Amino acid sequence: xxLRTPIAAVAALMLAAGCGSSAGxxxxxxxxxxxxxNGGTLRAGIPSNPDHLDTGISYAVEGWEILEATGNGxxxxxxxxxxxxxxxxxxxxxxxxxxxxxxxxxxxxxRPGIRFAPPVNRAVRPSDFxxxxxxxxxxxxxxxxxxxGIVGANAYAAHHASAISGIVADDRAxxxxxxxxxxxxxFLDDMAIPFAFAVPAGTPxxxxxxxxxxxxxxxPYMIKTYVPNQQLVLVRNPNFRQxxxxxxxxxxxxxDITIGITPEQAVNxxxxxxxxxxxxxxxxxxxxxxxxxxxxxxxxxxxxxxxxFSMNERKYPFTKLAVRQAVxxxxxxxxxxxxxxxxxxxxxxxxxxxxxxxxxxxxxxxHDLAKARALIRQAGATGAQVQxxxxxxxxxxxxxxxxxxVLDSIGLKATQVKVLDDGVYWDTLLSQSSDPQIAFNHFxxxxxxxxxxxxxxxxxxxxxxxxxxxxxxxxxxxLNAMIDQTMRMPLGAARDARWATxxxxxxxxxxxxxxxxxxxxxxxxxxxxxxLVFTGSYFELLPEMWxxxx
Numbered sequence: 001x002x003l004r005t006p007i008a009a010v011a012a013l014m015l016a017a018g019c020g021s022s023a024g025x026x027x028x029x030x031x032x033x034x035x036x037x038n039g040g041t042l043r044a045g046i047p048s049n050p051d052h053l054d055t056g057i058s059y060a061v062e063g064w065e066i067l068e069a070t071g072n073g074x075x076x077x078x079x080x081x082x083x084x085x086x087x088x089x090x091x092x093x094x095x096x097x098x099x100x101x102x103x104x105x106x107x108x109x110x111r112p113g114i115r116f117a118p119p120v121n122r123a124v125r126p127s128d129f130x131x132x133x134x135x136x137x138x139x140x141x142x143x144x145x146x147x148x149g150i151v152g153a154n155a156y157a158a159h160h161a162s163a164i165s166g167i168v169a170d171d172r173a174x175x176x177x178x179x180x181x182x183x184x185x186x187f188l189d190d191m192a193i194p195f196a197f198a199v200p201a202g203t204p205x206x207x208x209x210x211x212x213x214x215x216x217x218x219x220p221y222m223i224k225t226y227v228p229n230q231q232l233v234l235v236r237n238p239n240f241r242q243x244x245x246x247x248x249x250x251x252x253x254x255x256d257i258t259i260g261i262t263p264e265q266a267v268n269x270x271x272x273x274x275x276x277x278x279x280x281x282x283x284x285x286x287x288x289x290x291x292x293x294x295x296x297x298x299x300x301x302x303x304x305x306x307x308x309f310s311m312n313e314r315k316y317p318f319t320k321l322a323v324r325q326a327v328x329x330x331x332x333x334x335x336x337x338x339x340x341x342x343x344x345x346x347x348x349x350x351x352x353x354x355x356x357x358x359x360x361x362x363x364x365x366x367h368d369l370a371k372a373r374a375l376i377r378q379a380g381a382t383g384a385q386v387q388x389x390x391x392x393x394x395x396x397x398x399x400x401x402x403x404x405x406v407l408d409s410i411g412l413k414a415t416q417v418k419v420l421d422d423g424v425y426w427d428t429l430l431s432q433s434s435d436p437q438i439a440f441n442h443f444x445x446x447x448x449x450x451x452x453x454x455x456x457x458x459x460x461x462x463x464x465x466x467x468x469x470x471x472x473x474x475x476x477x478x479l480n481a482m483i484d485q486t487m488r489m490p491l492g493a494a495r496d497a498r499w500a501t502x503x504x505x506x507x508x509x510x511x512x513x514x515x516x517x518x519x520x521x522x523x524x525x526x527x528x529x530x531x532l533v534f535t536g537s538y539f540e541l542l543p544e545m546w547x548x549x550x
Contacts, residue, residue, distance in 0.1 A: 450499030
């Protein structure tokens with residue numbers, strides 16, 4: 001789901017008006033810092049453990065930021081901000097794939113001599129990529145939905161086959177071919193995200209986040225130390241040799257991450273010179289003053305995000321369309337905007353503004369409490385008990401308490417706001433055994449294309465027991481068919497228009513979400529930190545960061 005800890009603050013999202021801080025709308029830090037300097041140790045902080053340090057399981061930005069620095073796929077996104085980040089380039093593949101069979105086959109040549117970090121140390125083989133994809137189906141990965149279009153994937157998932165027949169790896173020829181059931185315009189995007197990064201064949205079918213024997217990648221950095229709730233240390237990978245500009249060497253010698261730093265503490269330690277960079281956003285009540293006092297150290301980065309409440313369509317009273325529509329009418333999105341610092345874009349769309357023509361704003365649910373109450377009565381749901389789930393990361397609990405008041409005001413009965421620690425919330429949320437009635441949720445792009453949001457989050461054919469991104473359990477056969485048809489279209493304006501149509505139809509026909517906000521990311525860093533390149537998939541790229549000499 002590419003979740004991220006809800007921001008403790010969201011900066012003023014006035015990008016459409018051309019407003020920003022010392023980082024422009026491109027998402028790259030600016031200034032006269034001079035050429036990059038190699039060396040030094042970045043002092044970083046994070047509020048809690050990253051979700052996972054396993055490419056097959058991690059689906060939060062904090063985890064992906066680290067995995068992007070420690071691993072590689074056959075393909076990669078250009079290390080750039082703004083629209084340029086959408087460009088897909090060869091990485092461990094020697095070139096872009098040869099496409100055949102009307103868009104149903106992709107053949108890659110694997111670059112020889114790329115080695116895994118210690119302690120594995122051996123060269124990467126095509127079969128490592130095949131293994132990486134197959135492993136997703138054995139570890140309860142939230143990424144399996146990206147690869148079910150490969151021939152044989154569903155049979156393998158059901159344990160009816162010992163391998164995915166549609167992935168053919170030839171280690172002698174150094175090639176790997178993927179056979180798809182149907183053309184997929186975003187398949188190359190799927191091959192550029194961490195779920196498809198190389199892992200050594202034989203990596204156990206379990207979370208290897210804390211197992212240094214298998215927690216290895218191919219990138220410029222490697223994880224030296226990980227002590228949950230205490231410390232995470234990245235150092236240079238001695239086996240890394242830059243093979244393409246698309247996979248840079250990195251400038252820092254070491255990245256020391258202290259776990260358990262609160263957003264408020266991070267600001268104070270950055271001011272005092274103890275911290276260089278923090279994974280999360282600036283607290284709401286500190287942003288304005290920081291921006292005024294430290295204009296060259298504050299940055300406003302555009303973020304392709306949707307923040308919403310998901311209503312479980314398998315759990316009463318949200319089994320009833322009228323109830324789901326009632327909640328959409330009852331929520332005042334401008335009130336939620338204020339809870340998130342009074343900053344952002346209030347919206348009821350699934351797709352964010354950064355998705356170009358696929359983003360078509362609609363206003364199907366203007367704030368109307370009277371209409372909401374009438375729909376609850378019509379559904380016969382007056383007095384229905386509802387438990388709300390949320391992460392403990394601010395301001396999600398406040399937003400969820402607001403929702404509780406709204407539900408009470410329209411005739412439902414909010415019995416509890418259940419607050420879970422952010423370190424376990426997202427895994428718990430994505431398990432059908434938990435299955436909350438209504439929950440705080442949000443999603444950041446894996447790649448900048450409508451399929452990433454709509455197929456991942458709303459295609460009922462992707463519902464699974466563990467790692468279920470369709471948290472609302474939306475399963476509308478008509479929408480499923482439209483999604484499948486759109487995925488087979490080539491990238492471009494016609495495809496974007498279809499995503500916009502599905503976005504609107506989902507809110508009309510199903511209304512399984514209460515989307516309310518698209519966010520930006522305000523950051524405050526030390527004066528010596530430079531090279532901040534922000535992307536929608538990974539946020540700041542660690543290998544691009546560098547420190548000026550004191």
